[in-house]
Amino acid sequence: MVGHLLGAGAFGSVYAALRAEPEPGLPGRAALKVLPTGTRTPRQLRHLRELAERETEVLRRVRTPRLIRLYEVLMVDDPGRPELDGATVLVLEEAAGSLDTLLADGVPRTGPALLAQVCEGLDQLHRAGWVHGDLKPGNVLLMADGTARLGDFNMAAELEGTHAYSPAFATPDYTPPDLLWSEVGERGTKIRPTADIWAFGVLAHVVLTGALPLPGGTPAARRDAALRYARGEEELRLSPELPEHWRDIVRDCLARRHEDRAAHTAASLLRRAEAAAAERVPAASPPAPPAPRVPPPPRRRRALIAAGTAALAGLGALWASGLFHLGDTAGASGYDRCWRGAVCFFSEEDGRGEMCSWVDGGADWIEGPAPCPWTARSAPRSVFNNGFDLTEGASKVDVVYFGRAAQQGLLGCVKVGTRTDLSGTVRPRSHAWVPNC
Numbered sequence: 229m230v231g232h233l234l235g236a237g238a239f240g241s242v243y244a245a246l247r248a249e250p251e252p253g254l255p256g257r258a259a260l261k262v263l264p265t266g267t268r269t270p271r272q273l274r275h276l277r278e279l280a281e282r283e284t285e286v287l288r289r290v291r292t293p294r295l296i297r298l299y300e301v302l303m304v305d306d307p308g309r310p311e312l313d314g315a316t317v318l319v320l321e322e323a324a325g326s327l328d329t330l331l332a333d334g335v336p337r338t339g340p341a342l343l344a345q346v347c348e349g350l351d352q353l354h355r356a357g358w359v360h361g362d363l364k365p366g367n368v369l370l371m372a373d374g375t376a377r378l379g380d381f382n383m384a385a386e387l388e389g390t391h392a393y394s395p396a397f398a399t400p401d402y403t404p405p406d407l408l409w410s411e412v413g414e415r416g417t418k419i420r421p422t423a424d425i426w427a428f429g430v431l432a433h434v435v436l437t438g439a440l441p442l443p444g445g446t447p448a449a450r451r452d453a454a455l456r457y458a459r460g461e462e463e464l465r466l467s468p469e470l471p472e473h474w475r476d477i478v479r480d481c482l483a484r485r486h487e488d489r490a491a492h493t494a495a496s497l498l499r500r501a502e503a504a505a506a507e508r509v510p511a512a513s514p515p516a517p518p519a520p521r522v523p524p525p526p527r528r529r530r531a532l533i534a535a536g537t538a539a540l541a542g543l544g545a546l547w548a549s550g551l552f553h554l555g556d557t558a559g560a561s562g563y564d565r566c567w568r569g570a571v572c573f574f575s576e577e578d579g580r581g582e583m584c585s586w587v588d589g590g591a592d593w594i595e596g597p598a599p600c601p602w603t604a605r606s607a608p609r610s611v612f613n614n615g616f617d618l619t620e621g622a623s624k625v626d627v628v629y630f631g632r633a634a635q636q637g638l639l640g641c642v643k644v645g646t647r648t649d650l651s652g653t654v655r656p657r658s659h660a661w662v663p664n665c
């Protein structure tokens with residue numbers, strides 16, 4: 229089932245999706261990142277293919293907890309729809325949102341902890357020999373349990389010795405000064421892990437103060453400020469809002485020269501960021517800081533969303549192939565959030581609170597490929613079996629749930645069509661679809 233638009237970037241549109249046919253080892257719920265290739269010139273097409281390949285390559289090879297997971301890659305093969313023919317669809321672990329949207333509400337209370345998690349992601353990526361190349365709030369994905377994972381690896385580049393080559397597309401406000409004017413060779417821009425270290429410094433400043441570290445009301449003015457700073461004509465003036473124990477971290481990440489930033493690895497920053505995050509556990513969200521605020525997303529975003537929606541309409545071929553059906557739960561509340569075909573468990577009574585849903589079996593809710601993290605802390609308080617029934621051709625319609633992974637330790641069963649409160653005294657860890665309770 230392809231649902232609502234989750235987000236759109238410069239290259240791809242991302243949709244919520246539910247798997248129609250259960251597939252062993254794959255979750256029922258996912259995010260589909262569609263990288264369309266139609267209506268482009270051959271040169272643009274080559275670029276888009278290269279970006280898709282970068283993302284696929286890094287996510288296939290680096291499977292670490294702080295990177296969004298890639299489940300599979302699909303190609304649209306439909307000459308009847310030239311706008312989509314050859315499009316790459318990445319089936320990704322679904323996030324609940326991105327840091328971008330969280331920041332729209334002001335400085336987040338959870339900012340320090342999220343920054344430590346971002347740093348952990350960078351450390352995992354760098355250790356695996358890759359540079360992200362485009363770290364920014366929109367590429368920090370927030371999971372349903374509130375933790376962060378790195379996403380969007382279009383610009384990622386594998387290190388060849390001390391450096392890597394990335395396409396010259398990075399976001400200027402997060403790009404170190406030495407790369408803003410660097411040459412773009414045949415293989416792209418030469419980047420090093422210190423590019424991510426700089427971007428992390430900018431991100432930390434934005435997350436903790438709501439403002440970019442370099443002054444200027446426009447990207448061009450901020451680029452000039454970066455140049456003056458890099459030349460030593462100007463000092464770095466960090467916001468007074470920046471908490472004391474983060475100042476040195478941000479200052480080290482934003483060192484003028486690559487050589488100075490190279491003294492700090494993601495691993496060493498992670499240790500410092502974790503210590504700084506542990507220092508600050510504020511009781512309430514501080515008020516949003518004054519201007520200059522982070523600039524709003526560029527205008528093209530809206531156009532891209534429209535383009536993405538058009539692409540979705542054309543994706544019928546892929547979904548009609550039996551892989552996904554169309555549907556939408558955007559704006560729904562309570563039990564109505566549960567997708568048709570899925571079984572949903574909720575953290576509160578009457579389908580309220582957090583929800584986890586599956587259209588297939590869940591062999592391990594904690595460590596499996598389709599986890600439900602909040603059930604590690606608290607037992608579900610309600611359930612809705614919104615599965616397909618016998619009249620719709622389904623053979624396994626009821627759901628049994630178990631106390632241990634791999635369908636061990638039977639706890640209970642929910643008949644198809646049932647929505648009910650649970651006692652809250654048992655904590656399921658796996659489930660399976662069966663013909664009859």
Ligand SMILES: Nc1ncnc2c1ncn2[C@@H]1O[C@H](COP(=O)(O)OP(=O)(O)OP(=O)(O)O)[C@@H](O)[C@H]1O
Nearest residue numbers: 234235236237238239240242259322323326366380
């Ligand atoms: N796995 C996911 N789950 C939920 N939402 C996602 C997921 N991946 C991406 N998104 C949403 O879609 C938006 C765009 O995704 P992404 O950044 O990967 O696309 P892009 O075209 O490569 O973007 P960019 O302009 O940053 O290069 C993200 O900011 C986020 O809001």
